[in-house]
Amino acid sequence: MREEIDKLISIDGRDIRLKMGLLAPQAGGSVLVESEQTSVLVTATRSSGREGIDFLPLLVDYEERLYAAGRIPGGFLRREGRPPEKATLICRLIDRPMRPLFPQWLRDDIQVVATTLSMDERVPPDVLAVTAASLATLIAQIPFNGPMAAVRVGLVGDDFIINPTYQEIEMGDLDLVVAGSPDGVIMVEAGANQLPEQDIIEAIDFGYEVVRDLIQAQLDIIKELGIEVVTLAEPVADETLATFVSEQSADAIKTILAHFEYDKSARDAALDEVKDKVAQAISELPDDHAIQVAIASDGKALGKAFKSLTKTLMRRQIVDDKVRVDGRKLDEVRPIQCRTGLLPSRVHGSGLFQRGLTQVMSIVTLGTPGDAQEMDDLHPDGKKRYLHHYNFPPYSVGETRPMRSPGRREIGHGALAERALIPVLPPKEEFPYVIRVVSEVLSSNGSTSMGSVCGSTLGLMDAGVPITKPVSGAAMGLIKEGDEIRILTDIQGIEDFLGDMDFKVAGTDTGITALQMDMKITGLPISVIADAIHQAKPARMHILEKMLATIDQPRAELSPFAPRLLTIKIDPDLIGLVIGPGGKTIKGITEQTGAKVDIEDDGTITISALEGSNAEQARGIIEGMTRKLSAGDVYVGRVTRIIPIGAFVEILPGKEGMIHISQLADYRVGKVEDEVAIGDEVIVKVREIDSRGRINLTRLNIHPDEAAAARAAAD
Numbered sequence: 001m002r003e004e005i006d007k008l009i010s011i012d013g014r015d016i017r018l019k020m021g022l023l024a025p026q027a028g029g030s031v032l033v034e035s036e037q038t039s040v041l042v043t044a045t046r047s048s049g050r051e052g053i054d055f056l057p058l059l060v061d062y063e064e065r066l067y068a069a070g071r072i073p074g075g076f077l078r079r080e081g082r083p084p085e086k087a088t089l090i091c092r093l094i095d096r097p098m099r100p101l102f103p104q105w106l107r108d109d110i111q112v113v114a115t116t117l118s119m120d121e122r123v124p125p126d127v128l129a130v131t132a133a134s135l136a137t138l139i140a141q142i143p144f145n146g147p148m149a150a151v152r153v154g155l156v157g158d159d160f161i162i163n164p165t166y167q168e169i170e171m172g173d174l175d176l177v178v179a180g181s182p183d184g185v186i187m188v189e190a191g192a193n194q195l196p197e198q199d200i201i202e203a204i205d206f207g208y209e210v211v212r213d214l215i216q217a218q219l220d221i222i223k224e225l226g227i228e229v230v231t232l233a234e235p236v237a238d239e240t241l242a243t244f245v246s247e248q249s250a251d252a253i254k255t256i257l258a259h260f261e262y263d264k265s266a267r268d269a270a271l272d273e274v275k276d277k278v279a280q281a282i283s284e285l286p287d288d289h290a291i292q293v294a295i296a297s298d299g300k301a302l303g304k305a306f307k308s309l310t311k312t313l314m315r316r317q318i319v320d321d322k323v324r325v326d327g328r329k330l331d332e333v334r335p336i337q338c339r340t341g342l343l344p345s346r347v348h349g350s351g352l353f354q355r356g357l358t359q360v361m362s363i364v365t366l367g368t369p370g371d372a373q374e375m376d377d378l379h380p381d382g383k384k385r386y387l388h389h390y391n392f393p394p395y396s397v398g399e400t401r402p403m404r405s406p407g408r409r410e411i412g413h414g415a416l417a418e419r420a421l422i423p424v425l426p427p428k429e430e431f432p433y434v435i436r437v438v439s440e441v442l443s444s445n446g447s448t449s450m451g452s453v454c455g456s457t458l459g460l461m462d463a464g465v466p467i468t469k470p471v472s473g474a475a476m477g478l479i480k481e482g483d484e485i486r487i488l489t490d491i492q493g494i495e496d497f498l499g500d501m502d503f504k505v506a507g508t509d510t511g512i513t514a515l516q517m518d519m520k521i522t523g524l525p526i527s528v529i530a531d532a533i534h535q536a537k538p539a540r541m542h543i544l545e546k547m548l549a550t551i552d553q554p555r556a557e558l559s560p561f562a563p564r565l566l567t568i569k570i571d572p573d574l575i576g577l578v579i580g581p582g583g584k585t586i587k588g589i590t591e592q593t594g595a596k597v598d599i600e601d602d603g604t605i606t607i608s609a610l611e612g613s614n615a616e617q618a619r620g621i622i623e624g625m626t627r628k629l630s631a632g633d634v635y636v637g638r639v640t641r642i643i644p645i646g647a648f649v650e651i652l653p654g655k656e657g658m659i660h661i662s663q664l665a666d667y668r669v670g671k672v673e674d675e676v677a678i679g680d681e682v683i684v685k686v687r688e689i690d691s692r693g694r695i696n697l698t699r700l701n702i703h704p705d706e707a708a709a710a711r712a713a714a715d
Helices: 085-101 128-140 165-171 197-224 240-257 264-283 290-297 301-321 406-423 448-462 493-498 526-550 572-579 581-593 614-627 704-713
Strands: 005-011 013-022 029-034 038-047 056-062 109-118 149-156 159-162 174-181 184-195 334-338 350-354 358-367 386-391 434-443 474-480 484-489 501-507 511-517 564-569 596-599 602-610 632-643 646-652 655-660 681-689 695-698
Touching: 005 197, 013 128, 013 197, 029 128, 038 128, 038 596, 056 085, 085 128, 085 174, 085 184, 085 406, 085 511, 109 128, 109 704, 128 149, 128 174, 128 197, 128 526, 149 165, 149 197, 159 197, 159 334, 174 197, 184 197, 184 526, 197 511, 197 526, 240 264, 240 290, 264 290, 264 301, 264 334, 264 434, 264 493, 290 301, 301 474, 301 484, 301 493, 334 448, 334 526, 358 386, 386 406, 386 448, 406 434, 406 448, 406 501, 406 511, 434 448, 448 474, 448 501, 448 526, 474 526, 484 526, 484 632, 511 526, 564 596, 564 614, 572 581, 572 596, 572 614, 581 614, 602 614, 614 646, 614 695, 632 704, 646 681, 646 695, 655 681
Parallel strands: 056 109, 386 434, 655 695
Antiparallel strands: 005 013, 013 029, 029 038, 038 109, 149 159, 149 174, 174 184, 184 511, 334 350, 350 358, 358 434, 474 484, 474 501, 501 511, 564 602, 596 602, 632 646, 632 681, 646 655, 681 695
């Protein structure tokens, strides 16, 4: 058993407790991290590598248990099933800053598992898990260029706060997570309410100062435990094959990379042809040649050597000549095309956005409040009324593979595009629709998530959603060779694949709404990140200008196939009356009018129908049922039933009262049928409402002016 250690760290007035050696003794390393009543167990374990693996096999899992919030799962099995979307996003949040810090030559299986054991509705567990994952990895003595830590930065009023509560995040204008290593910032993810670039930069700087404190705290802990940070040197590789590949193909690769009229397919085909010639040259070598032996022992050796050479030559071209593989300047955006209304009006709205060879079509569907997504996880988000789903089919990159359910990448890209648009959506009170946007990636050559942001904006405006401002986005890249740094605007696939950074920036002409930065190196100073953010702004404005040339404001009319919504408010005490026993009343309204009725706990009722007249009819019924009547009110009604002692009259939709036979006329009436018949229109006054809520009506003592007013109201 390891020695049990308990450390308390105070961050901006909020305590984080780290417990080591208490739980999971057979894991490589384990840390129980706690803040207030949120508690997360994080473990890191390493196993021997598998034969034939040519990548870093890192697996990060985040597990939510509903017992953490004192809840029992629903469904037939009454146990947790497939991870909710939020859990998948937290997996990515842990993975992204850790992955660059492992030696990329490492081939041992590494698994990090974070399990939320307890959670209150104040402290989010995600950033706690990120920091604990770093410490668990160090304790497990896995080769790691850390420590690494993460904090969340919020903005409430004019003040930045560290690790805000859920309520402070909701109240504030910023939700930013910054992760860093001793070498600098390694990951940024943010949603913001159109904040200026400088505010974002200051928030990142503010957060990284605290990250450095958490890094030092980890170093102190492992020193106390007598553990050294394991950073193994990369194995010395035999350069024979690499030298041969360079001699055989370097000039040809340079020519192809500088041949700017090549498009992606043509360039890839040309590079494949060069690689095939190298393979042919190798095949002509003696069987006992060192290169033949290397190829025989590793079938992918040639491909790796060729890729490494291509990467080196492409990066040198950018650093030395400041020219990219497609001939663009470092800050130049690819050609842009935009279209709206591409699909028939049966689809509520559609936008097509193309930038270079990246093409995304975003389709908008407007739904009723009942279509909101119930969030079945530990986080106090309630319901989602804006949903963005991102699909990445294999044909978008010219490949064939089985179509599966969305993976972590698809979920993450969808969430980023969703976050970018939320700040500009109309409030529920003004636009009560649930909005779903599906972005179909039809062609991919870099920055499809930002293409989804632009496509979503076009689609929303085409659908008539009154967004407050249009949003555009651009992906920034980076090449770092020694002290030389080049920031690239609007990176394409090869620049993402062979570059060092993918930094996505989305926002309006007022400010930033979403950020996501991932690194392939071990960190960057704040100054470089600031340069990337500033360089992204003119690119965003250029893209926005192209979008607005296609559609400059939301359409005034919704699609004729979109549901028509009416919203009314009733006394919450009357909700049961509208629903009726076993839902009988509300089902009857739906059957009678064809409208769908959604009722919220605060008494808000949303009525939807394809035909506005159907919605109006349903509203009239509900208003009639819930209107509070007073003695002396006069109505125009219709006789619905006759019994020996009187007649029933519907005075409002769904609300009836009875005229006693003695109140039908100012003389004695022998039979009710002598005065009224079913279907007759009559003017009546409310005489009284008895203790059981029954409405008693009369035809007596109604002034002509009262009768005229009732007829006017009925018309």
